[in-house]
Amino acid sequence: MDFFELMPYFLLVISVVFIGMSLFVFLRKKPLILNFFWMLLILFLCFFPQILSSIQMFLKYPSFIGILPAFMFGVFIIWLLFMMKGYRIYGVDGADFQKSLIEYLNDNHYEFEQNLSTLKIKNPEIELSISIQSWIGIAQLRFKGKENHEVLKSLINDLKKKDIKANYIFPVFLL
DSSP: OOHHHHHHHHHHHHHHHHHHHHHHHHHHOSOEEEEHHHHHHHHHHHHHHHHHHHHHHHHHSOOHHHHHHHHHHHHHHHHHHHHSOSEEEESBOHHHHHHHHHHHHHHTTOOEEEOSSEEEETTTTEEEEEEEETTTTEEEEEEESSOOHHHHHHHHHHHHHSOOOBOOHHHHHHO
16 A cells, blocks of 8 residues: 555544544533643654655665655654653643642642742652643643652543633634
């Protein structure tokens, strides 16, 4: 199977996933919280036909130029693996998300120190990196340093239960 036969199927799957993500935000009127693995899988599916095509070309006509695209996409996917670790939140209102996060920390009696893009919880000692692009409605939560999965899972489960106001710019963009 070559690139042009395979590409429409992958584009269809990716389009359905993106439409599903946007409909989730519209219908539930809540942000969508995803583990980084799922977004990494979607991005891998976007690049897989090009990688496969490059490998097939290399097998027919062995040369460095033939395998270079597959190698570059592989390096890009590995880079994304390290950059996207944590949780991504789509369709979130920045101010309401920050209020819910602080409310969670206060309800669970965590002592914390908040900086511009980090949140340090003192007991247990955890440092979270928080990135919020409130104009488009995307946030990312990830650990810096030592991980404590129980606290992060508890935080994510609590955020999923809360009524965080949705921002509809990103879902409209996905549609």
